[in-house]
Amino acid sequence: MLLQVHNLRKTFPIRGGLLGKKTGEITAVDDVSFYVKKGETLGLVGESGCGKSTTGRAILRLHEPTSGQIEFEGKSLLALSEEEMRKARRDLQMVFQDPFASLNPRQKVMDILEEPLIVHGMGNGKERKEQVQELLHLVGLNQSHAMRYPHQFSGGQRQRIGIARALSTKPKLIVADEPVSALDVSIQSQVLNLMADLQEKFELTYLFIAHDLSVVKHISDRVGVMYLGRLVELADRDELYERPLHPYTQALLSAVPVPDPDFQKQRIILSGDVPSPANPPKGCAFHPRCPHVMDICKEVRPEFADQGGGHFSACHL
């Protein structure tokens, strides 16, 4: 067990009025618990605003969790001081969605990749330069790329740089937040293959956050589905995609357009929109849109429990 998250909760204040007084609260992540085993890929899916990115960031304490427990290799990350956390991030790295916004436009690739090594005091100048070359090679770029600036690269190449940066400290866990959603399909497959190769080579563990269910299925060993800040279902990949238990997962899977005109399927079209996280519905957060809603769903929040064989679901059904 590499990472364990218990009852993670993150709220953001809503401020308003002249003095910026707190007028409310958005619960972005609400009582989320899961674990990630060493060497596996856990996919987190959900629609915009479901809290999947906040969860990823909270694990690295880029957003300070409001409450809960995060254990990495048995040590509590929340007990660390800021300085200790910075050191711990050597083992926990992140790849971001937007390869345009997450690379400093005024730094050369060389400097971008060397910086984490300097921060973590790894190697001397010469060793670091060598390591940067090796990193570039690993992600399929060549040595001459080191002296260029980010704007001289295409989206796919920038994402490779982002991945190289995450790899530079030889981390154990990489949190990848929508790493391919800004890329065209032909480039997306290149990056997904690269991530799979690197995982095998360095025994990396991924927490892979995305909204694209097909991409998540492709890369993950287990998959968790989030809705309005809560995990509603989590199971082995095949189990989840073949036997989804939660009505939201069922609707989500049925909504994915399949690139095959011969493929017939029953589509569940949900009515309405995702409710505001500032004012989530009582009971089960999904009940206003659920096709199988019962009275109990409007009152009691279902527990996220193992329904057998490590298939977790939060539903009264």
Added chain:
Amino acid sequence: MTQTVLEIAELQLHFFTDRGVVKAVDGVSLEVGRGEVVGLVGESGCGKSVTSLAIMGLIPQPPGEVVAGSIQFEGVDLTKISQKELRKIRGDQVAMIFQEPMTSLNPLFTVGNQLMEVVRIHRKVSKSEARKQALKMLQQVGISREGILDDYPHQLSGGMRQRVMIAMAMMLNPKLLIADEPTTALDVTIQAQILDLMKNLNKEFGTSILFITHDLGVVAEMCDRIVVMYAGQVVEQTDRFRLFRNPKHPYTQGLMNSIPKIEDKRERLYSIPGQVPNPHQMPKGCRFAPRCEYVMDICRVNSPDLLAVEEGHLSRCFLHQEVKEVAATST
């Protein structure tokens, strides 16, 4: 095909930039029949959006210019008529919806205001009549809430805004609806709602739709016929069944193999090597040649034409001549 609503022939649209001429659309031909849904697919920068904007006369000029070719809509060449005449057609007979429903609605006016404007520009009707029509159209797109007309765009969710955009486009019952990535910014469950709505409008009103997207899944579900673009050119064109069952062009094949399919088991994804060519330095010969795994000597020298591989199935590739011969000997 019974009747053609839109016929684009050999369209050449160039952008004249400081760094030279960019042939964003290079000899594109396509047709949309009455009541037909045609998909225009390709990756970023392939010219699919530019083509659609050209139909609407929305390409800023300069730097853009239609250098050659024609865009016939109901027998009228849209590239030849004046802005004033174009304005009469635009919004009335041809309407468009965009990817970003937030940036394409005016934040300063209410939904009702914007919907009524469409009617009042093109038809002589009273305000109250326009309001009635607006409300009716909103009901058609699945918004039945009474107060919606007085709401501002920011008060609506992404899915609702896209419904309003569709309502606005459908207000005057256009013959052709151009939809440029209408669901790309939306979540899948909302996307399913919007696609469902567009299918119904197509059936109910017989509106032809030119559906521009990069998502092959969406295309497979929505479109009767599909046009695949690469680097400013059409590389393949046929009906959806043939395109997905038997893609001919190596680029189309590569695209299809690159998408992780939800019903597939985990394996290595196919990926097309390299990147889309720089529009300032298009490769000589076939534009896909530098990335093509079947590349032959001729591909690097000559540019292939878009030819029929079989009835109703066009592909721009030198391979097919050979493929046909092999098929003839094997059967």
